[in-house]
Amino acid sequence: xxxxxxxxxxxxxxxxxxxxxxxxxxxxxxxxxxxxxxxxxxxxxxxxxxxxxxxxxxxxxxxxxxxxxxxxxxxxxxxxxxxxxxxxxxxxxxxxxxxxxxxxxxxxxxxxxxxxxxxxxxxxxxxxxxxxxxxxxxxxxxxxxxxxxxxxxxxxxxxxxxxxxxxxxxxxxxxxxxxxxxxxxxxxxxxxxxxxxxxxxxxxxxxxxxxxxxxxxxxxxxxxxxxxxxxxxxxxxxxxxxxxxxxxxxxxxxxxxxxxxxxxxxxxxxxxxxxxxxxxxxxxxxxxxxxxxxxxxxxxxx
Amino acid sequence: xxxxxxxxxxxxxxxxxxxxxxxxxxxxxxxxxxxxxxxxxxxxxxxxxxxxxxxxxxxxxxxxxxxxxxxxxxxxxxxxxxxxxxxxxxxxxxxxxxxxxxxxxxxxxxxxxxxxxxxxxxxxxxxxxxxxxxxxxxxxxxxxxxxxxxxxxxxxxxxxxxxxxxxxxxxxxxxxxxxxxxxxxxxxxxxxxxxxxxxxxxxxxxxxxxxxxxxxxxxxxxxxxxxxxxxx
Numbered sequence: 345x346x347x348x349x350x351x352x353x354x355x356x357x358x359x360x361x362x363x364x365x366x367x368x369x370x371x372x373x374x375x376x377x378x379x380x381x382x383x384x385x386x387x388x389x390x391x392x393x394x395x396x397x398x399x400x401x402x403x404x405x406x407x408x409x410x411x412x413x414x415x416x417x418x419x420x421x422x423x424x425x426x427x428x429x430x431x432x433x434x435x436x437x438x439x440x441x442x443x444x445x446x447x448x449x450x451x452x453x454x455x456x457x458x459x460x461x462x463x464x465x466x467x468x469x470x471x472x473x474x475x476x477x478x479x480x481x482x483x484x485x486x487x488x489x490x491x492x493x494x495x496x497x498x499x500x501x502x503x504x505x506x507x508x509x510x511x512x513x514x515x516x517x518x519x520x521x522x523x524x525x526x527x528x529x530x531x532x533x534x535x536x537x538x539x540x541x542x543x544x545x546x547x548x549x550x551x552x553x554x555x556x557x558x559x560x561x562x563x564x565x566x567x568x569x570x571x572x573x574x575x576x577x578x579x580x581x582x583x584x585x586x587x588x589x590x591x592x593x594x595x596x597x598x599x600x601x602x603x604x605x606x607x608x609x610x611x612x613x614x615x616x617x618x619x620x621x622x623x624x625x626x627x628x629x630x631x632x633x634x635x636x637x638x639x640x641x642x643x644x645x646x
Numbered sequence: 647x648x649x650x651x652x653x654x655x656x657x658x659x660x661x662x663x664x665x666x667x668x669x670x671x672x673x674x675x676x677x678x679x680x681x682x683x684x685x686x687x688x689x690x691x692x693x694x695x696x697x698x699x700x701x702x703x704x705x706x707x708x709x710x711x712x713x714x715x716x717x718x719x720x721x722x723x724x725x726x727x728x729x730x731x732x733x734x735x736x737x738x739x740x741x742x743x744x745x746x747x748x749x750x751x752x753x754x755x756x757x758x759x760x761x762x763x764x765x766x767x768x769x770x771x772x773x774x775x776x777x778x779x780x781x782x783x784x785x786x787x788x789x790x791x792x793x794x795x796x797x798x799x800x801x802x803x804x805x806x807x808x809x810x811x812x813x814x815x816x817x818x819x820x821x822x823x824x825x826x827x828x829x830x831x832x833x834x835x836x837x838x839x840x841x842x843x844x845x846x847x848x849x850x851x852x853x854x855x856x857x858x859x860x861x862x863x864x865x866x867x868x869x870x871x872x873x874x875x876x877x878x
């Protein structure tokens with residue numbers, strides 16, 4: 345029983361962080377039709393910046409929003425300087441359309457190397473702001489620490505805020521219209537170019553939060569070639585795809601399902617199978633329901 | 647508009663087309679499939695780039711700037727094929743047209759006007775646009791364009807794929823918009839007869855060139871136009 349509860353807790357906890365990453369991938373996909381492989385690098389950079397900010401301010405909860413803002417600015421800059429230019433210049437030829445996607449792979453390597461150059465290739469350590477010892481239920485210690493709980497609540501809070509922005513505000517309406525039908529959005533007077541940049545900026549903030557929260561939720565250690573960040577990119581991407589790639593609720597659902605499935609494998613079978621199972625799940629969903637959990641060919645939902 | 651030329655890659659879609667629209671009047675642009683009608687409107691609203699020539703609406707240069715700036719200067723374009731965002735609700739589609747407007751009171755007034763013009767939309771505000779019938783979608787598209795408070799409205803084939811009765815209704819509404827709101831409308835239509843009946847003036851396009859132009863009444867009476875475009 346306690347093992348089952350722990351499995352749920354671990355699954356949902358991990359899934360919530362994949363959800364932030366998946367949201368970032370979906371936002372970028374929706375605004376520019378680009379799969380941003382550099383999302384992991386951008387999250388990593390934001391995490392390093394977060395590390396510096398924790399050192400300076402001594403408070404993780406001040407560093408987190410600041411790192412998110414800087415992550416958003418960096419992401420917006422990438423869209424304006426790199427992606428926008430590439431989309432404009434790669435309208436024909438065999439690689440048209442995938443040029444920006446390949447460029448994000450280049451950017452991923454560039455960011456990682458730059459981080460190594462600036463901060464060195466050794467691990468840095470971010471002190472978790474809260475205890476990581478699990479709560480006690482009776483005699484048993486469960487797989488939920490105050491740190492885990494706060495990370496979970498923070499993610500839920502961010503998802504709720506994002507949902508509100510998308511469904512209830514004018515900015516959200518502009519973002520959705522520009523994603524579904526850029527031409528009609530333009531004809532309605534929406535500055536689609538600026539809205540795309542904002543989509544990237546929100547993605548950058550979500551990615552920054554994913555990176556920092558994952559780090560303090562885990563070992564607290566980060567290095568430029570951190571395996572955790574490669575996994576974060578992979579799992580975030582898989583979650584986004586099985587969620588339908590167009591839909592924010594889909595991304596969250598995909599991430600939680602992925603987190604739970606991986607927790608089952610990890611606890612009841614073997615931790616070494618996690619990577620394989622994640623891809624098996626991706627293939628299975630693509631075979632059975634290629635449009636993802638949420639989303640259909642006839643109509644996609646925001 | 648003078649000597650407008652638009653190229654699609656190696657293909658010249660529009661060659662040296664010139665005509666004038668009168669303020670507060672309904673001008674129809676008719677012609678067969680591939681005559682360049684849609685390209686013409688898309689160029690006027692900034693979606694396509696012109697190769698040469700000029701096009702002005704009052705002081706405003708229509709060949710310069712992005713579609714979103716044209717809208718903000720009073721030029722609204724309803725593109726071909728029910729120009730609505732299928733995934734958004736009816737109300738969101740309407741609101742979309744006025745998001746950029748600073749004066750929210752006026753925007754609310756425009757919404758009231760649009761809903762008075764198309765009461766059917768009012769009953770369906772929270773429905774997704776893709777649940778609407780073809781005619782209702784066209785009404786929504788026009789309603790959204792009116793939300794941007796245009797003085798020049800560009801309509802691309804509003805009759806496309808609609809039943810004859812619905813077409814009649816839409817055409818009457820368009821005429822009504824011109825008469826009651828004082829808007830200038832450029833109506834592109836393959837349904838030449840229907841368009842000529844409601845239009846004040848008309849231009850006939852053929853393979854990207856102006857074949858003939860004049861008042862709508864004269865064109866209906868012109869034997870050549872009748873034979874080529876009206877089918878009798």
